[in-house]
Amino acid sequence: MTPFNVIFFIALPYAALLMFFVGTIYRYKATKFKFSSLSSQFLETRKLYWGSVPFHWGILFLFFGHLIAFLFPSSILAWNQQPVRLIILEVSAFVGGVVTLLGLINLFYRRLTDARLRKVTSLIDILLEALLITEIFLGLWVAFGYRWGSSWFATVLSPYLKSIFTFSPNIDAVVMLPFIIQLHIILAFVIFLIIPFTRLVHVLVYPLSYLWRPYQKVIWNWDRKQIRSTQTKWTIHKPRNN
Amino acid sequence: MKRKILLLTVINIIVFSPLIAQGGGEKIFFEKCTACHTIGEGKRVGPDLANVHQRREQNWIVKFIQSSQSLIKSGDSLAAAVFEENNKVIMPDQPLNESEIKSVIEYISTNSPDPNNPNIRTPKQIFDPTAITQADIDRGKKLFEGTVKFENGGAPCIVCHNVQLPGMLTGGTLAKDLTVSFTRLSPAGVDGIIRNPPFPAMVNSFANKPLADQEVKDLLAFLYYSDDWNLYQNFSGNGNIIFLAVSIFGLNIVFLFFLWRWRKVKKHSVNFFRI
Numbered sequence: 001m002t003p004f005n006v007i008f009f010i011a012l013p014y015a016a017l018l019m020f021f022v023g024t025i026y027r028y029k030a031t032k033f034k035f036s037s038l039s040s041q042f043l044e045t046r047k048l049y050w051g052s053v054p055f056h057w058g059i060l061f062l063f064f065g066h067l068i069a070f071l072f073p074s075s076i077l078a079w080n081q082q083p084v085r086l087i088i089l090e091v092s093a094f095v096g097g098v099v100t101l102l103g104l105i106n107l108f109y110r111r112l113t114d115a116r117l118r119k120v121t122s123l124i125d126i127l128l129e130a131l132l133i134t135e136i137f138l139g140l141w142v143a144f145g146y147r148w149g150s151s152w153f154a155t156v157l158s159p160y161l162k163s164i165f166t167f168s169p170n171i172d173a174v175v176m177l178p179f180i181i182q183l184h185i186i187l188a189f190v191i192f193l194i195i196p197f198t199r200l201v202h203v204l205v206y207p208l209s210y211l212w213r214p215y216q217k218v219i220w221n222w223d224r225k226q227i228r229s230t231q232t233k234w235t236i237h238k239p240r241n242n
Numbered sequence: 243m244k245r246k247i248l249l250l251t252v253i254n255i256i257v258f259s260p261l262i263a264q265g266g267g268e269k270i271f272f273e274k275c276t277a278c279h280t281i282g283e284g285k286r287v288g289p290d291l292a293n294v295h296q297r298r299e300q301n302w303i304v305k306f307i308q309s310s311q312s313l314i315k316s317g318d319s320l321a322a323a324v325f326e327e328n329n330k331v332i333m334p335d336q337p338l339n340e341s342e343i344k345s346v347i348e349y350i351s352t353n354s355p356d357p358n359n360p361n362i363r364t365p366k367q368i369f370d371p372t373a374i375t376q377a378d379i380d381r382g383k384k385l386f387e388g389t390v391k392f393e394n395g396g397a398p399c400i401v402c403h404n405v406q407l408p409g410m411l412t413g414g415t416l417a418k419d420l421t422v423s424f425t426r427l428s429p430a431g432v433d434g435i436i437r438n439p440p441f442p443a444m445v446n447s448f449a450n451k452p453l454a455d456q457e458v459k460d461l462l463a464f465l466y467y468s469d470d471w472n473l474y475q476n477f478s479g480n481g482n483i484i485f486l487a488v489s490i491f492g493l494n495i496v497f498l499f500f501l502w503r504w505r506k507v508k509k510h511s512v513n514f515f516r517i
Contacts, residue, residue: 045509053500077397081388083411091485095492144485146416151401155447156416172337172442178416 002175008186009171013164016193023196024204037202038120047114051106058100062139065093066153070161073154080151089150094143101136108133128198131191138184146181157185267342267349274336275346277440278431281353287331287431289324293354295347304343309335331427334441369429374463382464385457387411396451399461402443405468412481417443424469432465433458 028035069076080086108129111117143149156173163170174185195201278287294303298320305313306321310333313321325332338346384390386405388398399420404413406421413419423432436458439445453461 045507049504049507050500053503054496057496057500077388077401080401081391081398083387083389086411087485087488091488091492094485094489095496098489098493099496144482146414147404147412147481147485148401148414151397152414152416152443155397155401156443159446173446175337176334176442 005171005175008182008189009160009174010164010169012186012189012193013169016189019193020195024201027196027201028204035201035205037199047110051103051110053103054099055103055107058096058103061096062093062100062136065096065150069150069153070158073158076150076154080148086148086151090143090148093150094140097136097140097143101133101140104129104133104136124194124198128191128194128200131187131194135184135187135191138180138187142181142184146178267345267347270338270342270346271349272438273445274338274440277434277438278331278333281350284430286434287427288328288333291350293351295351295354300344300347303347304340306333307336307338307343307346311335329426331431368433369459369462369466371466374466378460378463379467382460382462382467383410385460386464392451392457393454394451396453397447401447405465406478407468407471417441420465420468421472422469423465425473429462429466433462436461 076089079089111121111125111129146152156177160170160174174182191200275291279289279291280286282290282292284290302313302318302320306324310321310325312335314325336343381390385392386399386403387410388400392398400411400413402414402417403420404415406419427435435441435444436453439448
């Protein structure tokens with residue numbers, strides 16, 4: 001148990017958890033209206049689609065994959081019992097990672113090059129995106145370089161994470177892992193640590209109520225055919241549809 | 243102020259006492275050492291430790307146990323010689339403090355050779371290549387792959403280990419490749435590690451789920467077969483290439499899905515339409 005291991009595999013996760021809970025609750029109470037991702041979409045659907053959509057599909061898939069492996073490790077081992085099922089799981093997870101990485105690189109490029117976006121970009125946004133890109137890249141490295149991650153996550157990392165959450169940290173196995181895997185774990189804790197200060201808080205206020213909210217019927221109270229083309233001057237009346 | 247410091251000290255002692263508590267030498271020896279070492283029962287993966295306290299300085303033993311590789315790298319010729327003598331198998335660093343190691347040394351010294359001890363398994367009792375059958379090998383293969391579960395529910399070997407054989411799924415690359423484990427570790431060494439794993443990741447998987455005696459024998463048979471097969475033939479799998487190829491195929495499917503969804507995405511603002 002070197003100081004390095006104690007700091008990064010015992011102290012850091014607790015610091016991250018504490019900061020995550022205290023920070024997010026404080027921020028929600030203090031600045032409720034800023035508890036969002038501060039949407040930057042503005043007449044640029046085309047540009048955003050190929051970044052945001054792959055990234056969000058991918059990251060959700062990966063997040064829940066990690067969560068299931070943590071909560072139900074034996075279910076993963078049972079699934080992986082047949083080699084074909086193991087390959088299906090591993091390939092899907094790897095593809096999920098690549099999709100997420102490509103989406104995020106697209107988003108990062110857009111954030112850095114779009115002059116209008118630069119105005120609303122803070123330093124922590126850049127830091128967060130850089131951290132996420134590194135984390136996902138390391139994840140892919142682990143998946144490819146240290147097979148079969150889905151299985152050994154269940155036998156090596158689930159017990160470790162469980163020991164953290166039950167306040168009886170056991171880091172014997174984690175300290176023996178290859179450095180790349182350790183780095184992936186450490187960065188994950190760092191990301192959790194800075195969540196309260198970033199736009200990532202929006203994952204906590206996902207509008208789930210939309211799922212069971214009644215439909216809203218929108219009625220346009222004007223004749224669509226009378227609206228002029230944007231190239232010509234309006235003649236009948238000034239369009240007022242938004 | 244003084245009372246607060248006192249209180250803090252007491253709390254700290256209570257919190258940290260489990261961390262610095264001494265483990266009994268016997269318990270530690272059985273948990274950490276028996277996979278590779280014996281006391282007077284001959285060499286396994288590592289040397290016989292009988293009377294080691296008479297052969298080596300205590301400080302040297304402490305350093306070697308804590309990190310044999312660091313000791314070797316520091317230029318200690320004795321440590322390097324031990325490493326050479328034992329087929330260059332790296333002894334894993336043991337997270338033990340000095341007092342724990344001293345308790346182990348004490349345990350070894352009090353239990354060192356008793357020439358009249360009859361409880362010694364001969365190498366032939368551990369593994370006898372002439373006694374194994376094809377059925378043993380097949381069962382061992384299935385246990386290794388996980389298609390047949392271990393009786394007590396331990397994780398299959400393929401999770402972390404690879405064995406290079408045709409017709410077998412390429413195995414995990416987190417831990418050592420076991421294709422020629424018999425040559426590297428000797429039957430007694432493999433047997434010792436399987437029965438009493440010294441590596442923390444294996445302890446996680448098998449501490450409360452020990453393998454049945456027959457399961458160990460089947461695995462030994464399979465590993466012997468793999469070792470033997472690879473002695474005369476060389477099979478290099480192409481797991482990485484297949485994995486990448488299937489992944490690229492999957493990636494295409496996912497992006498086709500996004501392309502299909504793109505058709506339905508509203509591309510312009512509400513009152514923008516061309517005539």
